Each structure stands twice: as C-alpha cells, then as structure tokens.
Amino acid sequence: MPFLGFWEKLEKPIIGLAPMDGVTDAAFRYMICKYSKPSVVITEFTNVEGLARGNMRGLAAFIYSEIERPIVAQIFGVEPDSYYKAAVMLSSMGFDGIDINMGCPVSKVAAKGSGAALIRTPELAKELVRMTKKGVKDWAEGISLEKAGVHEDMIAVIKTLKSRDGVDAFPGMDLTGQSTRKVIPVSIKTRIGYDTIVAEEWVKHLLEVEPANISMHGRTLKQLYMGLANWEEIAKACKVVKASGLGTTFLGNGDVKSMDDAHEKIKNYGVDGVLIGRSTFGNPYFFAGREPTPKEGLQAAIEHSKYFENLNHIGFQNIKKHLGWYCKGFEGAKELRIKLMQAENAEEVIETIKAIASVS
Ligand SMILES: Cc1cc2nc3c(=O)[nH]c(=O)nc-3n(C[C@H](O)[C@H](O)[C@H](O)COP(=O)(O)O)c2cc1C
Numbered sequence: 001m002p003f004l005g006f007w008e009k010l011e012k013p014i015i016g017l018a019p020m021d022g023v024t025d026a027a028f029r030y031m032i033c034k035y036s037k038p039s040v041v042i043t044e045f046t047n048v049e050g051l052a053r054g055n056m057r058g059l060a061a062f063i064y065s066e067i068e069r070p071i072v073a074q075i076f077g078v079e080p081d082s083y084y085k086a087a088v089m090l091s092s093m094g095f096d097g098i099d100i101n102m103g104c105p106v107s108k109v110a111a112k113g114s115g116a117a118l119i120r121t122p123e124l125a126k127e128l129v130r131m132t133k134k135g136v137k138d139w140a141e142g143i144s145l146e147k148a149g150v151h152e153d154m155i156a157v158i159k160t161l162k163s164r165d166g167v168d169a170f171p172g173m174d175l176t177g178q179s180t181r182k183v184i185p186v187s188i189k190t191r192i193g194y195d196t197i198v199a200e201e202w203v204k205h206l207l208e209v210e211p212a213n214i215s216m217h218g219r220t221l222k223q224l225y226m227g228l229a230n231w232e233e234i235a236k237a238c239k240v241v242k243a244s245g246l247g248t249t250f251l252g253n254g255d256v257k258s259m260d261d262a263h264e265k266i267k268n269y270g271v272d273g274v275l276i277g278r279s280t281f282g283n284p285y286f287f288a289g290r291e292p293t294p295k296e297g298l299q300a301a302i303e304h305s306k307y308f309e310n311l312n313h314i315g316f317q318n319i320k321k322h323l324g325w326y327c328k329g330f331e332g333a334k335e336l337r338i339k340l341m342q343a344e345n346a347e348e349v350i351e352t353i354k355a356i357a358s359v360s
Contacts, residue, residue: 002210005185006040006070006096007249013266014273015287016040017280018215018253019074019099019189026063027308028322031300032280033067036288039273041068042189045101047114048077048086054151059158060313062093063169070096072187076104078113078124080131081149087135088148091184093158094172097212098132102190105221116221119194122205129209132186140183145175164312185212189253189275192233193220199237207244214241215275218254229254235269242270251275259289282325294330298353301326305346316345323349332356 007014017024017032019042029041046058064071073095075086083100090098102125104115111117118125138148145155161169174180188211192199197220206214216237218229234252241250252271256262262274280286284300292300301323308319323340327333336356343349 002212002246002248003183003185004212004247004249005183007185007187007212008247010039010070010249010273012272013263014039014249014251015259015262016215016251016273016275017042017287018275018277019044019101020277021045022318023277023281023321025061025308025314025318026065026311027304027314027319029068029071030065030307031284031304032287033065035284035300036286037067038276038287040070040072042072042074042099042275045074045076045104046086048075048082049079051075051089051154052079052082052085052149052151054153056153056157059154059161059169062090062095063161063311063313064095064171065167066171072097072099074099074101074189075132076101076109076114078118078128080124080127083128084131084135084138085148085150087132087186088139088143088145089150089154089158091136091139091181092145092173092175093170094174094180095184097185097187098136099187099189099213099215100128100132102188103217103221105191105224110221116191116194119190119198119202119221122202126205126209129186129188129206129211133209136184136186140181142181161313164310169311169313187211187213187215189215189217191217191219191221192230192237195220195222197230197233199233200240203237203240207241207246207248210246211248213249213251215251215253218252231265231269234271238269238271249273253277259287282322282328291329292326294328294333295357297326297328298357301340302346302350302353305343305349309346316343 017038021044044061046061073090102118109115218234238250249272253275327337
C-alpha cells in the first residue's frame with residue numbers, strides 16, 4: 001500500500017492551490033494561506049537536474065512559511081538520479097510532500113521529455129517516482145545530504161538562506177535529521193493525455209508505483225490551455241484510481257471558477273477534491289469563497305509587496321503580475337496598474353497606491 005502521509009489525513013473535500021510557475025511563489029502562497037487557507041499548497045515546479053548541478057535559482061521556489069502547511073514541493077525533469085538527490089534535499093528541508101510534474105506542456109520542458117511528455121514514456125515516469133520514493137526513504141533512514149550526492153553549494157546555501165529580517169527560508173529544515181526525519185508522501189500532477197486522451201490507461205501505469213495522490217488537469221498536452229477541461233475524463237480516471245483500492249487520493253483540475261463551482265464539480269465527478277489555479281489570481285480570499293473589495297485588494301497589494309521584498313531572494317519584477325491583478329473593480333484601476341508596473345520596490349508601491357486611495 002502507498003504511504004499516504006498527510007494526504008490521508010486531509011479533511012474531504014480537498015480544495016488546494018494548484019502549482020503555477022511564476023505565480024505561486026512564497027509571497028503569494030503566504031497571502032493565500034493568511035486570508036483563506038486551502039487544504040494543501042504546492043510550490044512552483046523546479047528542475048531536478050538544475051538542483052543536482054548546484055543551480056541556485058531553483059531554490060527560491062522552495063522558500064516557504066509555516067502557515068502554508070501542508071506544503072508540497074513540486075519538481076520536474078528526466079534524470080532518475082537527480083530526482084533521488086532532490087528527494088533527499090526536499091525531505092531535509094521540512095516539506096510535507098513531494099509532487100512530480102507530469103503535466104507541463106511548455107515546449108522547453110516537454111521537448112526534453114519531462115512534464116507532460118512523460119505520458120509518452122510511462123516506464124521512465126515510473127522510474128522517476130521510484131527514485132523519488134527511494135530518496136525520501138533513505139533520508140528517513142538516516143542518509144546525509146553529502147552521502148546522497150546533493151551538490152555541496154546547494155547544501156551550503158540551504159543552511160543559510162534567510163529573509164531580510166532573519167527568518168529562515170525553510171523553517172522546518174533539519175539537516176542533522178535528529179528530530180524530524182520521517183517519510184513524506186510522493187504525489188503526481190498530470191494531464192489526461194499527450195495528443196490523445198489516455199487518462200485511464202495512464203493512471204493504471206501510475207498506480208503501479210503507488211503515488212499518495214494524483215492530480216489530473218482535464219486537458220491534453222496538445223491542448224495547452226485551449227478549449228475546456230474535460231471533467232468526464234477526469235471522472236473516468238478517478239474511478240480507476242478508486243477501484244485500485246490503494247487509497248491514493250485523486251484531485252481534478254481545470255477551469256474551476258469559484259468555491260461553489262469546486263463543490264459542484266467534486267459532487268458531480270466523484271473526485272476527492274480539486275486544485276485551483278488561475279481563478280485565484282489577485283484574490284487571497286478565494287478559498288473563503290469571496291472576492292476582495294477594491295480596498296482589500298489594494299491593502300493586499302501593499303502587504304504582498306512588503307512580504308515579497310522581505311524574502312530577499314526573488315527580483316522585484318516578479319511581483320508585477322500580482323500587483324496588476326489586485327487593481328480591479330474601481331475607477332482609475334487601469335491607470336494605477338500602469339503606474340505600479342514602474343515601481344521598483346515595496347516603498348514605491350505603497351506611495352503609488354496611497355497617492356490615489358486611502359488604505360492603511
Ligand atoms: C502561469 C501558470 C504556470 C503554471 N505552472 C505550473 C507548474 O509549475 N506546475 C504544474 O504542475 N502546473 C502548472 N500550471 C498548471 C496549473 O497548475 C493548472 O493545472 C492549470 O492552470 C489548470 O488549472 P486552472 O484552470 O485552475 O488554472 C501552470 C499554469 C499557469 C497558468
């Protein structure tokens with residue numbers, strides 16, 4: 001039977017924040033979890049080969065805070081050995097789970113055989129899950145990062161990464177492993193197919209390696225984000241997972257617009273829950289089932305900017321899309337959006353907003 005970890009303990013239905021590269025960074029996840037807690041959050045994906053070679057850029061995606069728990073780190077790539085190293089490293093950093101991306105359609109990912117391209121190479125996909133599980137198990141049984149082959153520069157940096165005000169970037173980290181070594185669950189996020197729909201056959205392959213959870217976006221790789229997510233296929237794949245009796249949880253994903261829509265889809269399609277991505281843009285109150293008022297939106301823009309800047313490890317330009325999403329629903333929103341695109345730090349965001357609105 002698979003090790004289900006926190007997935008098994010989550011209250012149903014599970015309504016989680018979908019991973020989104022360039023969007024669900026530490027600051028956005030913090031805002032979401034502060035104002036409306038999802039059941040689970042997943043980091044942006046990070047390339048395992050980059051991590052294995054000591055590429056520090058990927059580490060920023062893994063910065064997290066305690067209020068996000070359960071927090072799952074998402075990884076992608078094709079080299080089994082790099083998954084092993086990443087699994088050991090992420091276990092030591094205090095994550096509640098590891099998710100493997102088998103759904104990304106972006107050409108620079110899929111062209112290398114990773115992301116959704118793994119749907120065409122099920123044997124490799126299964127090997128990646130096995131190696132991730134091996135890394136998780138070896139960490140729980142006492143292996144050191146050095147012995148596991150984690151890059152020495154990476155070890156040095158994860159030990160010391162802190163925010164501007166001195167808060168640890170990875171608060172649950174325990175590199176000695178004296179207090180917290182434990183097995184964490186390994187899950188998969190995927191799509192219903194590569195160029196044709198193969199959802200049922202595909203999950204049968206995945207079940208062979210007993211993932212704790214499968215999240216399925218109801219589009220093929222070829223569809224990218226076009227058309228509508230196919231929830232009938234999600235429901236069929238879910239049935240296969242349930243029939244396996246393994247206890248693997250199954251989440252549907254794609255085009256969920258609101259909390260009411262989430263509950264309706266969960267009821268209609270028999271899934272354990274859903275992941276929600278784009279509908280959360282600009283709305284930290286999403287999981288509480290409401291939209292922010294214009295004033296709350298601007299307050300969120302300020303708080304988000306300050307938090308983001310304090311993290312100190314991601315360039316300020318990366319917050320701009322969020323600032324744009326927060327400005328809506330009032331006269332002058334468009335002009336404000338344009339001005340905010342020029343802000344170079346949190347102070348300038350605050351000045352720009354306060355010049356047009358009274359927000360505290
Ligand atoms: C900007 C953006 C970045 C994304 N990055 C990731 C990612 O890093 N990992 C992943 O598994 N899916 C990623 N996705 C896919 C989403 O997790 C989700 O499957 C997709 O957006 C459909 O859900 P939605 O309709 O609720 O947005 C991304 C989607 C968007 C829009």
